[in-house]
Amino acid sequence: MSETVAVIGFAQAANRPSAGTTSGVETLVPVFQEALQSAGLGRREVDFWCSGSSDYLAGRAFSFVNAVDAIGAFPPISESHVEMDAAWAFYEAYVKILAGEAETALVYGFGKSSAGLLRRVLALQLDPYVTAPLWPDSVSVAALQARLALDAGIVTERAMAEVAARSRADATTNPYAQVSGPADPEYLLAGPYVADPLRRHDCAPVSDGAAALVLAGGERARRHRERPAWITGVAHRIDPQGLGERDLTAVPSASAAAEAAGLPDDLDVAELHAPFTHQELLLRAALGLGDRVRINPSGGALCGNPMFSAGLARIGMAAEQVMTGRARKAAGHATSGPALQQNLICVLEAES
Amino acid sequence: METVLAAPLEIGFDYTRSLGPVLGRFMTGLRDRRVLGSRTADGRIHVPPLEYDPVTHAPVTELVDVQPTGTVVSWTWTDRPLDGQPLDRPFGWALIRLDGADTALLHAVDAGSRDRMHTGMRVHIRWSSSPHGHIRDIECFAPGETAAAPAESGGDPVTIMTTPIRLAYTHTTSPEEGRYLRELAEGRLLGQRCPVCRKVYVPPRVCPADGVPTEEEVAVSEHGTVTTFCVVNVPFAGQRLEPPYVVAQILLDGADMPIPHLILGLPADEVRMGMRVAAVWRDRAEWTTSPTNIAHFLPTGEPDAPYESYEDHL
Structure with a gap:
């Protein structure tokens, strides 16, 4: 049994509007190779493989089974899958190592968001009795949340545009980003609404992509990586499914996850999975992140949001900050479901 | 780089759901042009109803009538409605707190133009002309206070709802x-x-x-060996052949992994492991970038392949 677990490798595919096959297998092959190389681990040394993806993205049942081809699963391997962002597959792998059932794990997320009309497909994650049959698209649902936050004076359209501008500017140094470049908030605010009060810049792009993260326990992590990113806390929590059942301007599940994970006050950097500008502002408040914390140096999900790997990528990029020595303490956040319904927080530190 | 092939892929399924005691009464109410909310232990009325109390976790049993009029709590505007949405012309989505309820319901508002939408606006239910116990019995909401009276009870309690799901993809x-x-x-x-x-x-x-x-x-090669097979005796929706017929794994000469295909041209009970078969192609004029170019496989009459020749390919 291992008392500590660390991230020792990470890789991702470039986020693009349309790339790769519906199955995602070909996209994963080089991502696995790169992640394992960065961890100094061989393919056969991985004790446990765990993925996050969705049949609704691929349009066919058991689509994740295809992706196992990319592993080279013969002789048989130990493998699992979650039908949600791979950040939750990361959680499963983390627990697996803590429980002593594996020393190493590779976690991956993938999906071709562009294969269907994503915002319509995502209606199917809503309550299947009273909400999904109306086909409310994911952008409209986020817009209802944004309006509540605006009406309550918690955010402003100007502050939202500033989030977009900062994210795009940061993304210019991220070669995997889909959207990047200098942007003037004034210019962004002159654009039309796509779903009032959301403008184009308030919404993450539709992105195809994939990401993989390598984990190892205690001594094994030290052996493979000079500076592992030690996981000092992880937790995930969920809010009620009914959109009218919760205060959409607060994110209680994010606050609860942060508390359970022991999110430290002296955080250097946080990678937040906020597919809409107002959601970053809501998350910062829910997590109590002050101005001293560097938010989304990658540009965040607003600059590339591959479904089912964007949350895992936040953890991976937070871990890279620690592994490269740029940060001492970092946090990765992932969200799942409509309007920040479910949230996961992972704290990563240079010292175990 | 050569261009990849892509083709439309449309999937559809009618999801049939049992409703249970709470949602069953809620949907029965909608059919009769009534809206029911559930009362939880703290006294709050939830619309849509909750099946379990989120605080005490007890099953919710008390349902009460709320009004078909309400107030917009939040809204957005859709210029180009998507397939399946309540209206096919520009409309507003809104979270609406019905009079008598403590929580908000998501639905469409037929406001005509974005300018008419605002937080706090009063709306009422526009009922479907053919209610049958479904959330779509609420066709949408409309601005103003006017509300149709409840209808006479329309018969048996609603216990099941069916929701057609249609999705379109581009497969690459x-x-x-x-x-x-x-x-x-x-x-x-x-x-x-x-x-x-x-x-x-x-x-x-x-x-x-x-x-x-x-x-x-x-x-x-288009010649191969039957490694294993099954006889299909069960009829199913969309079946193109009349049972019984044979679906086999065929190891093409030169390949290491068998492909599944039909074996036709002989009685199903005469197909056997090791049987040598060849592809029967459709008319050349029908060929496309599709495995359906091969209609089926037919025995060649050669002697059966020895088991050792395919034992590693089963």
Whole structure:
């Protein structure tokens, strides 16, 4: 049994509007190779493989089974899958190592968001009795949340545009980003609404992509990586499914996850999975992140949001900050479901 | 780089759901033009109703009538409605707190123009002309206070709801799959060899044993051996042949992985492992980039292949 677990490798595919096959297998092959190389681990040394993806993205049942081809699963391997962002597959792998059932794990997320009309497909994650049959698209649902936050004076359209501008500017140094470049908030605010009060810049792009993260326990992590990113806390929590059942301007599940994970006050950097500008502002408040914390140096999900790997990528990029020595303490956040319904927080530190 | 092949993929399924005691009464109410909310232990009225109390976790049993009028709590505007949405002209989505309820319901508002939408606006239910116990019995909401009276009870309690789900995708192949399909369109079977284990795959795939893409292209015969098979006796929706008929795994000469296909042209009970078969192609005029270019396989009359020749390919 291992008392500590660390991230020792990470890789991702470039986020693009349309790339790769519906199955995602070909996209994963080089991502696995790169992640394992960065961890100094061989393919056969991985004790446990765990993925996050969705049949609704691929349009066919058991689509994740295809992706196992990319592993080279013969002789048989130990493998699992979650039908949600791979950040939750990361959680499963983390627990697996803590429980002593594996020393190493590779976690991956993938999906071709562009294969269907994503915002319509995502209606199917809503309550299947009273909400999904109306086909409310994911952008409209986020817009209802944004309006509540605006009406309550918690955010402003100007502050939202500033989030977009900062994210795009940061993304210019991220070669995997889909959207990047200098942007003037004034210019962004002159654009039309796509779903009032959301403008184009308030919404993450539709992105195809994939990401993989390598984990190892205690001594094994030290052996493979000079500076592992030690996981000092992880937790995930969920809010009620009914959109009218919760205060959409607060994110209680994010606050609860942060508390359970022991999110430290002296955080250097946080990678937040906020597919809409107002959601970053809501998350910062829910997590109590002050101005001293560097938010989304990658540009965040607003600059590339591959479904089912964007949350895992936040953890991976937070871990890279620690592994490269740029940060001492970092946090990765992932969200799942409509309007920040479910949230996961992972704290990563240079010292175990 | 050669262009990949892509094709439309449309899937559909009518989800049939049992409603249970709470949602069943809620949907029965909608059919009768009544809206019911559930009362939880703290006294709050939830619309849509909750089946379990989120605080005490007890089943919710008390349902009460709320009004068909309400107030917009939040809204957005849709200029171009998507397939399946309540209205096919520009409309507002809104969270609406019905009079008498403590929580908000998501639905569409037929406001005509964005300018008429605002937080706090008063709306009322516009009922569907053919209610049957479904959330779509609320056709949408409309501005103002006018509300139709409840109808007479329409019969038996509603216990099931059916929701058709239709999704459209563009399915995209890999370059390797694309080359295989383009060769098929010319009446040729193309295999690809794994650079590590040297096995030949038809159709090509990332080698599931080694996790690497196949590279070398190998022509594969349209003759092969039945490795295993099943006799289909069960009728199912969309079936194209009359049972009984045989679906077999066929190891094409030169390939290491069998493909599934039909064996026709002989009684089902005469098909056997090791039987030698050959592809029967459709008319050349019908060929496309599709495995359906091969209609089925037919026995060649050659002696059966020995078990040892395919025992590693089962």
